[in-house]
Amino acid sequence: MSNQNQTEKRAIDLVNASLKKRYAKERRFRHVGQAAVIMGLLFVSFLFISIIGNGYTAFEHTFVRLNIEFSEQEIDPEGKRDPQALSTANYAGLVKAAMRAEFPDVKARKDKRALYKLISSGASLALREMVLANPEIIGTKKEVWLVADDDIDMLIKGHIDRNVPESDRRVSDKVIGWVEQFESKGAVEKQFNTTFFTNGDSREPELAGIGGAVMGSLYMLLVTLALSFPIGVAAAVYLEEFAPQNRWTDLIEVNINNLAAVPSIVFGLLGLAMFINFFGLPRSAPLVGGLVLTLMTLPTIIIASRAALKSVPPSIREAALGIGASKMQMVFNHVLPLAMPGMLTGTIIGMAQALGESAPLLMIGMVAFIVDIPGGPFDPATVLPVQVYLWADSPERAFVERTSAAIMVLLGFLFIMNFLAIILRRRFERRW
Amino acid sequence: MPNTVLILVLLGLMAVAYQLARKRSLGVVGGGAGVRKLHSLPSYYGFYAAIWCGLPALIVFGLWNAFQSTIITDLMVADLPAEVRSLGQAELGLVVNDIRNLAEGNITSGEVSPEMRAAADHYLSLEQTSAAALAVVVLSLAVLGTGLAWRLVSPKFRARNQVEFVVKGLLIISSTIAIFTTIGIVLSVLFEAIRFFEMIPFTEFVFGLDWSPQMAIREDQVGSSGAFGAIPLFAGTLLISFIAMVVAVQIGLMSAIFLSEYAGKKMRAFAKPVLEVLAGIPTVVYGFFAALTVAPFIRDNGSLIGLDVSSESALAAGLVMGIMIIPFISSLSDDVINAVPQAMRDASYGVGATQSETIRQVIIPAALPGIVGGVLLAVSRAIGETMIVVMAAGLSANMTANPLQSVTTVTVQIVTLLVGDQEFDSPKTLAAFALGLMLFVVTLALNVIALHVVRKYREQYE
Numbered sequence: 001m002s003n004q005n006q007t008e009k010r011a012i013d014l015v016n017a018s019l020k021k022r023y024a025k026e027r028r029f030r031h032v033g034q035a036a037v038i039m040g041l042l043f044v045s046f047l048f049i050s051i052i053g054n055g056y057t058a059f060e061h062t063f064v065r066l067n068i069e070f071s072e073q074e075i076d077p078e079g080k081r082d083p084q085a086l087s088t089a090n091y092a093g094l095v096k097a098a099m100r101a102e103f104p105d106v107k108a109r110k111d112k113r114a115l116y117k118l119i120s121s122g123a124s125l126a127l128r129e130m131v132l133a134n135p136e137i138i139g140t141k142k143e144v145w146l147v148a149d150d151d152i153d154m155l156i157k158g159h160i161d162r163n164v165p166e167s168d169r170r171v172s173d174k175v176i177g178w179v180e181q182f183e184s185k186g187a188v189e190k191q192f193n194t195t196f197f198t199n200g201d202s203r204e205p206e207l208a209g210i211g212g213a214v215m216g217s218l219y220m221l222l223v224t225l226a227l228s229f230p231i232g233v234a235a236a237v238y239l240e241e242f243a244p245q246n247r248w249t250d251l252i253e254v255n256i257n258n259l260a261a262v263p264s265i266v267f268g269l270l271g272l273a274m275f276i277n278f279f280g281l282p283r284s285a286p287l288v289g290g291l292v293l294t295l296m297t298l299p300t301i302i303i304a305s306r307a308a309l310k311s312v313p314p315s316i317r318e319a320a321l322g323i324g325a326s327k328m329q330m331v332f333n334h335v336l337p338l339a340m341p342g343m344l345t346g347t348i349i350g351m352a353q354a355l356g357e358s359a360p361l362l363m364i365g366m367v368a369f370i371v372d373i374p375g376g377p378f379d380p381a382t383v384l385p386v387q388v389y390l391w392a393d394s395p396e397r398a399f400v401e402r403t404s405a406a407i408m409v410l411l412g413f414l415f416i417m418n419f420l421a422i423i424l425r426r427r428f429e430r431r432w
Numbered sequence: 433m434p435n436t437v438l439i440l441v442l443l444g445l446m447a448v449a450y451q452l453a454r455k456r457s458l459g460v461v462g463g464g465a466g467v468r469k470l471h472s473l474p475s476y477y478g479f480y481a482a483i484w485c486g487l488p489a490l491i492v493f494g495l496w497n498a499f500q501s502t503i504i505t506d507l508m509v510a511d512l513p514a515e516v517r518s519l520g521q522a523e524l525g526l527v528v529n530d531i532r533n534l535a536e537g538n539i540t541s542g543e544v545s546p547e548m549r550a551a552a553d554h555y556l557s558l559e560q561t562s563a564a565a566l567a568v569v570v571l572s573l574a575v576l577g578t579g580l581a582w583r584l585v586s587p588k589f590r591a592r593n594q595v596e597f598v599v600k601g602l603l604i605i606s607s608t609i610a611i612f613t614t615i616g617i618v619l620s621v622l623f624e625a626i627r628f629f630e631m632i633p634f635t636e637f638v639f640g641l642d643w644s645p646q647m648a649i650r651e652d653q654v655g656s657s658g659a660f661g662a663i664p665l666f667a668g669t670l671l672i673s674f675i676a677m678v679v680a681v682q683i684g685l686m687s688a689i690f691l692s693e694y695a696g697k698k699m700r701a702f703a704k705p706v707l708e709v710l711a712g713i714p715t716v717v718y719g720f721f722a723a724l725t726v727a728p729f730i731r732d733n734g735s736l737i738g739l740d741v742s743s744e745s746a747l748a749a750g751l752v753m754g755i756m757i758i759p760f761i762s763s764l765s766d767d768v769i770n771a772v773p774q775a776m777r778d779a780s781y782g783v784g785a786t787q788s789e790t791i792r793q794v795i796i797p798a799a800l801p802g803i804v805g806g807v808l809l810a811v812s813r814a815i816g817e818t819m820i821v822v823m824a825a826g827l828s829a830n831m832t833a834n835p836l837q838s839v840t841t842v843t844v845q846i847v848t849l850l851v852g853d854q855e856f857d858s859p860k861t862l863a864a865f866a867l868g869l870m871l872f873v874v875t876l877a878l879n880v881i882a883l884h885v886v887r888k889y890r891e892q893y894e
Contacts, residue, residue, distance in 0.1 A: 015784070022786055029788035033690025036683045037699075040707045040762075043755045047710075050725045051717070234606035242603065255610040261809065261879045262872065263816020265843055266617060269868040272850065273620030280501065295613045302610070328596040356714030359818035359843070363850050385716040385819075392720045392823060400724065407717050414712060 051411075055404025058196060061206060062153040063145040064119060065187035066098040070131065072139045081135050091124035091131075095146065103178060114175060120147040122195075122207040145189065150205040150398035152179060156188060159397055170397075196405065200371045201387065205398035208391070210406050212373040216286055216366070216381030217355060223290025223377055224297060224354050229347050231294070232301030233336075236343070239302070240309040241331050260299035267296045268363030276364060283365035284380035292360050297350035304346020308339040341428030348421040352414050358385035384410045435497070438567055442489055442574055446482040449578040453481030456585045472592035480591045481581035483598050489573040496566050504558045505532075511554055513547055531555055621872055624856070624865035631859045632660045637866060639663065643829035643840075645849060645860050660863055662870070664829035668746070668839030672821060673814035675750025675835055676757055680814075681807060683754075684761030691762075692769045693791055704766075711759035719823030722752035727824055734836060742838040744826035750835065753820050757810050764809070768802030769795060801889035808882035812875040818843040842867050 072079065074097075075089040096116050100106070106115050123146040131138060151171050154160045156179070166173050182188045199209030235256075243249040271292035275281045281288050312335050320330035361367070366382050367390060374381035382390070384406065391403040457477035461469045470477075505528055509517065516527060527548075534552040585591075629637065640661015687707065691700050727748035734741030741747075772795050780790040796803070826838030827848060849864040856862070 022789070026786045026788045029791070030690070030694055033686050033694055036686030037690050037695070037703050037707075039683050040687050040710075040758055041703060043758070044706055044709055047713070047717075047721055047755075050721060054724075231606045231609055234603045235609065238600075238603035238607040242600065243607070252607055252610055255614050257883070258876060258879055259610055259613055261812060261875065262617070263812075263818070263843070263875055265816065265818045265846055266621070266868055266872050266875075269846070269850075269865060270613070270617045270620050273624060273865070274616055277856065278620075279498075295609075295616075298609065298613070326592065326596065328599060352712065356712075356716070358714065358716045359822075359847070362818075362822075362847055367851055385714050388716050388720060389819065389823065392716075392723060403720060407720060410714060411717070414714070418712060 051404050051407050054400060055402075055406075055408050057157050057159075058401040058405035059193055060157075060190040061193040061195065062148040062156045063189050063191050064148045064152070064182055065143055065145050065189070066095065066102065066119070067141060068094055068098050068127065068144045069101075069141045070094065070127075070138050071097075075131060075138050076135075081138075083132065086131055086135065087128060089128070089131075091127040092121070094127055095119050095123050103181075111174065114172070115178065117149055118152055118175065118178060120149050120206045121204060122147055145191065147195070147206050148188070150396060151175075153206060154397050154401075155179060156190065157401075159401070196402065200373050201369060201382070201390070202371060203369075205394075205396050205402060208399070208402060210384065210387060210409060212370060213382050213384045213387035213406070214409075215373050217383040219286035219374060219377045219381065220289045220293065220383055221351055221355060223287055224293045225347070225351060227290065227294040228297050228301055228350065232298050232347070232350075233305050233343055235298070236302045236305030236309060237331060237336070240306050241335070242327070256299050256302055259295075260303065263359075264296060264357055265359045265363065267292050268360030270295070271360060271364045282378060282380070284368050284370070284382075285378050286366075286374065286381050286383075287377040288364050289361050289366055289383065290377065292364060293354040293357060296357065296360065297354050300350040300353060301343075301346050304349065305339070305343040308342025308346065309335065311342065312338045338430070341424055345421045345425050348417050348424070352417040352421075355383075355417070356385055356410070356414060358383070358389055361386050362389075384413075434563075435493075438493070438570060442486060442493075442570065445571070445574045445578070446486045449481040449485035449574075449581065450478035452578065453581055453585055454478035456582060457591075460585060461587055469587045471588060471590050472595075476591040476595050477581075477585050477589070479595045480584075481578055483595065484577035484581040485574045486577075487598070488577055489570045492573060493566070493570050496562075496569075500562055500566075504555065504562060507558055508551060508555045512551055516547070535559070617872065621865050621869045624862050625869040628859055628862035628866045631862070636660060637662050637863075641831065643845075645845070645863055658859060660859065662842075662867065664831045665840060665842045665845055665867070667831050667833075668825070668829070669815055669841040669843075671833060671835065671839055672746050672750045672753065672825060672841055673811060675747060676753035676814045677807070677811060679751055679754025680757035680761050680810060684758045685765050685803065687758070688762040688765035688769060689791060689795075692766055693787065693795075707762060708759050710755065711763075713756075715756065715817065715819040716823070718752050718756050719819040719821075722748050722820055722824035726752055730836075739836060741836045742826065744824065744838040745836050746825060746839045747835040749821050749824040752824065753814055753817055756817070756820065757814060760810050760813065761806055764806030765799070765803050768799040768806070771802070772798045801885055805882040805886035808878050808885065812878035812882070815878075816843065816871060816875050818847060822847050842871055846871075 071094070074093055075091075076082075076085055078085065099115050099119065100112070103115060106112055126146060127144070130144070148156070151160070152175075155162070155171050155176065160169060160171055162169075162176055179188065195207060196209045197214075198211045199207055200212030202208040239249065239252065243252075271288060275288045275291055276283055281291075316334055316338065317330055320334040321327070325333065361383060366386050368380060368382065369390070370380050370382055372379070388403055388406050388410065391399045391406065454474045454477055457470055457474045458464065458467065461467060467474065508531065509524070509528065512527075517524070519527065531548055531551045532555065534548060535555045637660050640659065641663050642659040642661045643664045644659045646658060687703070691703055695703065727743055727745060730745060730748050730751075731741045731743050776794055776798060777790055780794045781787075785793070821841045821844050825841060825844055827840050827844065828838060829840050829845075830837055832839060846864045846867050849860060849867075
């Protein structure tokens, strides 16, 4: 009896002696877990801070005020106001003349060329549009805000440090002197950058915009939606409501699950070999991109739609069949409307995936440098994520800013789509 | 008639057919009162007519467009002068291309001879004839179909069953698209890969240690012999995936454990969706982040402590790829950890185990198959990931295990080989398809194994 007591005592002593160590271990484990979560959250915030911090300045651009003389003999020497003559006139000369008037003491050829470079080459286009819209300004003198070159823009925004030695800087001391002269007159101003939203791609950062890419993305998503939604829903309906349990059905299911995990670039190879080489569809067209992304998003939509169909209780089906509906009528008139919110949620998530996808589009030639804004799904185009990829390769500092801004726009679209999906789910989801 | 107009007209005809047949079905039974005598609802008769009007016409339309250009080209080639026709396959193709460009008003590669001009005119006239014939055939088919359906309408006619038969056919076709996609992938990758292996032996590709796919365009060009040993690519892919998995498994698994076992409700409600945001970010954004922020950061810090870090280090790409995969691992592990029944936890607490001991010795072993399956799926993702490595990893095929050096991966090489000019008779272009085949096979195998592991070793509770 006393012997047993002693062993019992010893066991609890052992436990007590180890407790401190075990609790310490427990605390350590907990802290490791906490650290992991905090690391994850830090990554998220670091990612967003770095992109927003790089990109928010791109929504503004530097403009320089110049006193432009719309001289008649320069623009329209014949005085007929012929639109053809007006649109081919030398507007760059007007800008140069204004710059010479602003800095009369710049004489050397090299300096003059540097001086002209202060203003973007797109400024002459802006002047042409002004004249074409209102030919009456010919012969007058007017103060005009013109787009500054991207180097000047970077200088004003502080991305180019004025204090580093001249040799380490893209902008020479002389140019900084001129810019400071403008600044002292209040002739330099940052304005909202509409070009960024309306223009297509360009080699000049100050003229490059995401307008073309957004339209390309839009056409591509329209093609994807028009194909993947009906096909996905039809496939889900068949598999969930009609398909017999046999090998063929199993094969289809295995295929769908596998396709969901195939790397996206393999779909690009499929698009290149099938749609472009075999069927001869046009390269770089949103149509082909849409076809490839349809195949890619189909598994997502089918899986979500099947889950939505599964969540409709059998009582609905039995009630419909009970009052004499055919199976097809039961599915299309009763089950499908109830499952629609879930299917739409899945489709929106699939579309968000498609919007962010870029790897397969590289394969089918949507990486081309395209200045024009596409007018339809057959025109060559690029899409937002690919535009990000293209700009990320450009060496100019101003493109870093624009890339980040394009990413912000892309993330904005994705956020809206996911938000819509969440709303849809909250609003229409029924618990049976 | 342009194709879009034709389709619109066809849709209009279908609507007309629907209305006509619907009206007629009501007419044959004497108006709304007699509707009970019909076998099907009037709208089914309408749909039946619309299907007869549209379906045959659409099928002809699709086939016509698929074969039109080949047939027209053949017809045009048959009319070319004999000396042109006797040219080789490749040169003839060039001439045909030129003629087509001429007909479409594009720029041609050479001088325009009168024969070519004539051929282009011939081509254009053939095209016009074809378009006109297509319109006539499609529209008459539509009208004929409508007429047939119209004649069939009678009270005893089982229109609903017929319509449902067609609809079911469409559903079945939709569901087989997944199979056709898989077949399409296999065929498109396999055929080009086989052509590649005819030029480069399979063993050289799989076991070769040297990768430099630049082919000589001229015979006398230096330094571009073209070596297609893929081992350096596999090694680079594995290195980057390994770094990614080290990051993702540790952080993902530990945060899943913490969030499901320790964290309070509020913390969970906040941290889980925020981590899941990572899953919704496009990969190109990660690529930009890796190339612009992480890689310079690692390089600068490495040089501070005297390490020589490449500006396209495997570490940067792997690290960012790991961040991308965190939510994948954590949400999958979260699911399996939550699936472990509460009774097992209670039993473990009951015998005096601390929470961490319970997790390590009870929950993790019980959830292991699910976690392993999730990790395998994540590995297949890391191997197939493209944009991050294209933007942040290098192009030079180094064989190294040093994460600070630059390596290249299978996906990077596929992209570099296929972006830009392609010649489908050069091993340089075809090599991309061989790599794609490898990628497809490996990821497929990983997925199958992952599913198998999950199914086979899953503990059945209750």
